[in-house]
Amino acid sequence: MASYGRGSFEGFDSYQGASGGRESGSDFGKLSQNISSNIQKITQNVAQIQRLVAQIGTPQDSEDVRQRVHQTTHYTNQLAKETNNYLKELAHLPMPHSPSEQRQWKMQKERFTDEFSNVLKTFQTAQRTAAEKERASVQRARAHSGINQSPFQDSYEQNDTMVAPGYSQTREVLQMEQDVDLDLLREREDAIKKLEKDITDVNTIFKDLGMLVHEQGEVLDSIEANIDNAQMSVQEGTTQLSKARDYQSKARRKKCCLLIIALVVLAVVAIIIAVSQKSRRKMCILLLILLVAVTIVALIIWGATR
Structure with missing residues (x-):
């Protein structure tokens, strides 16, 4: 073996x-x-x-x-x-x-x-x-x-x-x-x-x-x-990216609010001027300006919130 x-x-x-x-x-x-x-x-x-x-x-x-x-x-x-x-x-x-x-x-x-x-x-x-x-x-x-x-x-x-x-x-x-x-x-x-x-x-x-x-x-x-x-x-x-987006959104809203306030102030001033001048033509022009301004503001707000 x-x-x-x-x-x-x-x-x-x-x-x-x-x-x-x-x-x-x-x-x-x-x-x-x-x-x-x-x-x-x-x-x-x-x-x-x-x-x-x-x-x-x-x-x-x-x-x-x-x-x-x-x-x-x-x-x-x-x-x-x-x-x-x-x-x-x-x-x-x-x-x-x-x-x-x-x-x-x-x-x-x-x-x-x-x-x-x-x-x-x-x-x-x-x-x-x-x-x-x-x-x-x-x-x-x-x-x-x-x-x-x-x-x-x-x-x-x-x-x-x-x-x-x-x-x-x-x-x-x-x-x-x-x-x-x-x-x-x-x-x-x-x-x-x-x-x-x-x-x-x-x-x-x-x-x-x-x-x-x-x-x-x-x-x-x-x-x-x-x-x-x-x-x-x-x-x-x-989380950081989400925070950054929130910050940008808040900043845009803040700008929109400031712009709206400014436009409102301008509109009030225009109305006061128009009333003091008692001129219909000027009143129409101011109202037209106000309408355009409000339209622009509305468009800005719409774009900011998309």
């Missing part, structure tokens, strides 16, 4: 290429695309791990099944680490100036964090189930072979004088089988230790995600404060 973690993983060459060819730039769009792609891969791998783990301890169980569990689990663990790094890069990108873009970035980050956290929980559950089944399998194999209680080699050495010559070949065959079983058990135990290490790595990623969510909460507060400030600025601008 090929040892888990030894050499390159068959069927996972695309991961190596994607990791090596990743640009160092922190562009939001590229990071978002990488995160989305990795979450999708992790989801697919977790489903495959669950199907393989379900076969452990059943008639469908085999060394090939366990090897595929180990390989897929380790590869998925590497994907999770990479995705975690992507999320950190995404969180530390300079925020755009537009409040609408800030809100869009914030929603995208939250969506990625939630999706990644959920798939990690499922992945960790599959990891623990695999480790538990592997441990139970090793314990049953050890109990069945009796390796823990009395190694075959010591038993055979103690009974060398009691074994008949005709059974020496049988003893050698049993010794070889015991050596093979012991190597297999040790290899399985090593695989279990690596599974447990991967579980620890996922726990570390969960801690990073917790810190990331906390930081995003602070950024969210800042974004909302900026949006509120922008809205307040708009409201203040609207």
Whole structure:
């Protein structure tokens, strides 16, 4: 059986290429695309791990099944680490100036964090189930072979004088089988230790995600404060504009009132003059002037109140 973690993983060459060819730039769009792609891969791998783990301890169980569990689990663990790094890069990108873009970035980050956290929980559950089944399998194999209680080699050495010559070949065959079983058990135990290490790595990623969510909460507060400030600025601008319009309207009304008062004074003076002169012609002229003046005032007031 090929040892888990030894050499390159068959069927996972695309991961190596994607990791090596990743640009160092922190562009939001590229990071978002990488995160989305990795979450999708992790989801697919977790489903495959669950199907393989379900076969452990059943008639469908085999060394090939366990090897595929180990390989897929380790590869998925590497994907999770990479995705975690992507999320950190995404969180530390300079925020755009537009409040609408800030809100869009914030929603995208939250969506990625939630999706990644959920798939990690499922992945960790599959990891623990695999480790538990592997441990139970090793314990049953050890109990069945009796390796823990009395190694075959010591038993055979103690009974060398009691074994008949005709059974020496049988003893050698049993010794070889015991050596093979012991190597297999040790290899399985090593695989279990690596599974447990991967579980620890996922726990570390969960801690990073917790810190990331906390930081995003602070950024969210800042974004909302900026949006509120922008809205307040708009409201203040609207209020100031309304006040300016009211001031202009009042100024126009004041001018109109002054003009009307002046015209009334002129009309009164004209009437007094006309009466004193007792001239109808002058009276008509003054009245005509008064009519024109009133008409002009009416037009001015109408224009001011539009």
